[in-house]
Amino acid sequence: MAKKPRSKNYSVLLGAAFLMATSAIGPGFLTQSAVFTEQLGATFGFVILTSVILSLIAQLNVWRVIGVSGLRGQDIANKVFPGLGYFVAFLVALGGLAFNIGNVGGAALGMEVLFGFDHTIGAAIAAIIAIVIFLSKEAGKAMDTLTKILGGAMILLVGYVAVTTNPPVGEAVARTFVPDQLPMLAIITLVGGTVGGYITFSGGHRLIDAGISGEENLDEINRSAYMGMGIATIVRILLFLAVLGVVSKGFALDPGNPPASAFQEAAGTIGYKLFGMVIFAAALSSIVGAAYTSVSFLKTFTPAIGDHVNKWIIGFIAVSTIILITIGRPATLLVIAGSLNGLILPVTLGIMLVASTKKEIIGDYKHPKWLFALGILVVLITAYLGVMSLSGLAALWG
Template sequence: MTKLKTETVKIKQKASWSVLLGAAFLMATSAIGPGFLTQTTVFTQELAASFAFVILISLVIDVFAQLNVWRIITVSGLRGQEIANKVLPGLGVFLAILIVIGGLAFNIGNVAGAGLGLNAMVGIDPVTGAIISAAFAIFIFLIKEAGKAMDKIAQLAGFVMIILMIYVAFITSPPVGEAIVNTFKPEQISIFAIVTLVGGTVGGYITFAGGHRLLDAGIKGVESIPEVTKSAVIGIAVTGIMRIALFLAVLGVVSKGLAIDPSNPSASVFQLAAGNIGYRMFGVIMWAAAITSVVGAAYTSVSFIRSFSPVIEKYHNWIIILFILVSTLTFAFIGRPVNVLLIVGALNALILPIALGTLLIAANRKDIMGNYKHPLWLTITGVLVVCIMSYLGVMTLIEQLPLLFK
């Protein structure tokens, strides 16, 4: 009997670790999408080694935002929109609308990125590649154990991207010493780069991807805090490794004075670094980054409306599939609405302070958190992130608004 109990505990621990790792990689791979690849390449061209400082600031904001959000969600046992509605009736609905619109708009770009990835990998037409990729993403949610399948695919894609990015970073021989110096003492600072990178990696739905996945897997309550923290830290570490490796790969190419093709900057970097094989490697990275972002955006966006109706809760997998279909059809027949994507990018940066600010208020409400005491250091750092991102997000939104009417 004791042996049976021991085996049961081991199975539960293995399942729990798989979920924790899956949530970490879901957050990390959702943050590393096609937009991130392009943004990193473009900003490294513009800022060179100084982009290391932008990565540092974005990682610091990432740490404080994610640790707060994951902990508050799992301790309360409520999704982000449910917490927001308890803080102020109707706020959860407003937050859900912002996140679903932002998620849908960015998913058009994610689907397009998947098509471009297959095009670079095997030469398939981008639109056809996007449709094939969407079919793959839909298949995940048709599987009975969709959550487990999503976890495994996120982990596999994450490992593949890390290995390939580190390899390219190694062969380009970047000036690492210069990058380290500029991490703490940058020659130039770009506020726009910071807002764009933060908005794209912890803005919108991405902030909640891991926390909501843990809830769906039954991981919640004060007793789960150590596991939740571990999962969040792994996710942030994976995101950081990917950011740094890609930055160093681009920096290596830029520092040699090689001309990067502005029509497809990320692909150009990999081609310049490793020739035709490098271009194929870019295709693998782009597809892996895009398909995990398609899955993450659809899953997390729909998780924000699941609690609004028993019908949505019952058929949420089919609504996720519909979400992916709408994104794919929009790209196939209309293309990528660039101006809309730009304005939604700025809105995504504003979602973070709204969402995090709401959750920090909830962290001190007994009717939401029970007897749990939220650490003072997390509250202070969380408030700082809210203030900084509110200011920077508004400034960026004001800059981007005119583009919507061009």
């Protein structure tokens, strides 16, 4: 495939990076960071470091195989073993649904902060806005623009609050490299919330839709993956420091809306309202990303989906909203959704690693042996952490 003009490519690469990052920087990302920072204190820095390393390895392996092959995740899985793609699509779509329920819940929390709405009304408003995006004929471009604007706004606001809380940076740095405990549930939850389930595939699938694939575009594929991980990591660190600055002074977060209470303590009523805007924006961008990517795992199986993608995305958003309104407990769902996506990661990453060895999938491309070896290590680590975290996940729900 011939390369596109670089100026046009850059916009698409940035859009794919922000799609991945804002899918990860959703309300679950914000809620998980606040909850675990309160529980672990400065040691949460170690969790961030570990999760970033594991996530980057997973991201590079998956994006390279998708990008070089020009195939979506489910089609790659079917080439690895006939029928496996259907299983993968089911896993990813189910995980995406779980995550999207949490995303809708996050939007409901944001609307509660801004206007005092209960979670039913807030969830319905978020769903309607997201659905309107996919009623547009230029849904792809609208999605790219939305994620870029909202991602940039979140970085600026969270960075401001991180400075105002005056966190104990020295202690945070020390505990990042010398933790006082090994919190397995937190690690698998953060990995799941950053690259688990559908999130790892979101940017790669977007690049394929934009026509950027093949080994000749490998440098650009890598660049987009690095940008996506970089954006997500910056926000994670800033949010950690912002909340740490609050809880280190003895403030107890509101369990019903942990991150909002942290920002209220840090910046008063204005900070509380601004954070309501951010968590709603984070939720909206993640609702869009989760629905788009989950349906992209189904659309190549049958024309009934492939010819009506936007309608299926709208239906996906509607179902997520109905389930959230029925079950409730959005703050808990946000943390659980990340753990579920983390449990899916070793399965999907393992399949991509097998695919990287098959010439009929990747052609003459030679996948780096060091990246393959590290990928296997991540599969083993995340599989172990996922199994070990099941008891903690059950306790969280109970």
